[in-house]
Amino acid sequence: MEINICNLHHSFDGEPVIKGVNLSLQKGEFVSLIGPSGCGKSTLFNLITGLEIPEEGEISFNGVNVIGKRGHSSYMMQKDLLFPWKTVLENVLLGPKITRHQTEQAKEEALSLFPLFGLEEYEHHYPGVLSGGMKQRAALLRTFLHKKELMLLDEPFGALDALTREKMHSWLLQIWSQMQRTVLFITHSIDEAIFLSDRIYVLGPRPTEVILEVKVPLPRPRKKEMTVTHEYVELKRQLMNALYEMN
Numbered sequence: 579m580e581i582n583i584c585n586l587h588h589s590f591d592g593e594p595v596i597k598g599v600n601l602s603l604q605k606g607e608f609v610s611l612i613g614p615s616g617c618g619k620s621t622l623f624n625l626i627t628g629l630e631i632p633e634e635g636e637i638s639f640n641g642v643n644v645i646g647k648r649g650h651s652s653y654m655m656q657k658d659l660l661f662p663w664k665t666v667l668e669n670v671l672l673g674p675k676i677t678r679h680q681t682e683q684a685k686e687e688a689l690s691l692f693p694l695f696g697l698e699e700y701e702h703h704y705p706g707v708l709s710g711g712m713k714q715r716a717a718l719l720r721t722f723l724h725k726k727e728l729m730l731l732d733e734p735f736g737a738l739d740a741l742t743r744e745k746m747h748s749w750l751l752q753i754w755s756q757m758q759r760t761v762l763f764i765t766h767s768i769d770e771a772i773f774l775s776d777r778i779y780v781l782g783p784r785p786t787e788v789i790l791e792v793k794v795p796l797p798r799p800r801k802k803e804m805t806v807t808h809e810y811v812e813l814k815r816q817l818m819n820a821l822y823e824m825n
């Protein structure tokens with residue numbers, strides 16, 4: 579599966595937000611988007627999922643135009659909250675339920691994944707008793723169960739403390755390699771983008787466009803020790819220059 583976004587333009591009330599964005603993803607790739615606050619990253623996700631219709635440009639999955647079409651990507655929004663009155667299991671089944679495929683099979687699959695997502699024994703608890711990291715893992719499990727060609731993750735770890743966030747990085751990579759999904763990931767953290775990704779796109783300020791695309795030259799599986807290697811530091815310098823030059 580190949581995803582191509584070509585010459586995408588979008589405005590709100592006559593104010594341009596997206597200005598000729600081009601990007602592509604190969605099957606199974608982990609790609610991050612990094613850019614200044616308010617540049618249009620979430621808008622880009624809304625366009626890819628069909629929640630918004632672009633003024634101009636193309637979005638295709640395997641050559642098929644998907645503009646304005648829903649159902650080809652699973653989306654974890656920045657504030658993807660769990661419903662406090664539903665149990666953790668009911669919350670994670672919301673994706674399959676929405677697509678009317680909620681069967682005993684979906685429930686069994688969800689239950690079998692609770693240990694991998696570090697949520698074992700919390701199936702019938704309410705989200706109020708979960709830690710911040712567990713809540714994000716539950717929201718991620720819901721997104722993983724909503725099996726679509728592309729997973730869009732909008733800053734899933736932005737609100738977590740540094741240590742929990744680091745643990746989540748290694749954990750997410752393990753899940754991603756086991757489940758073989760294509761991921762597009764928004765972050766404000768250069769380190770997070772490098773540690774997780776195969777490729778990174780740097781977006782400029784609003785109206786945004788791609789100002790840099792880099793491949794991450796680090797082997798997998800990723801290890802924390804890699805964050806002090808020459809390749810890592812050089813890439814970080816390149817990304818910092820691109821991001822700080824805009825301000």
Ligand SMILES: Nc1ncnc2c1ncn2[C@@H]1O[C@H](COP(=O)(O)OP(=O)(O)OP(=O)(O)O)[C@@H](O)[C@H]1O
Nearest residue numbers: 590591595613614615616617618619620621622784
């Ligand atoms: N539905 C909308 N109507 C009008 N303006 C909008 C709408 N959605 C977003 N905007 C504006 O478009 C711009 C881009 O917003 P967006 O949320 O896409 O940025 P972002 O890069 O995801 O921001 P952040 O990094 O802070 O999450 C902002 O100026 C925002 O106010």
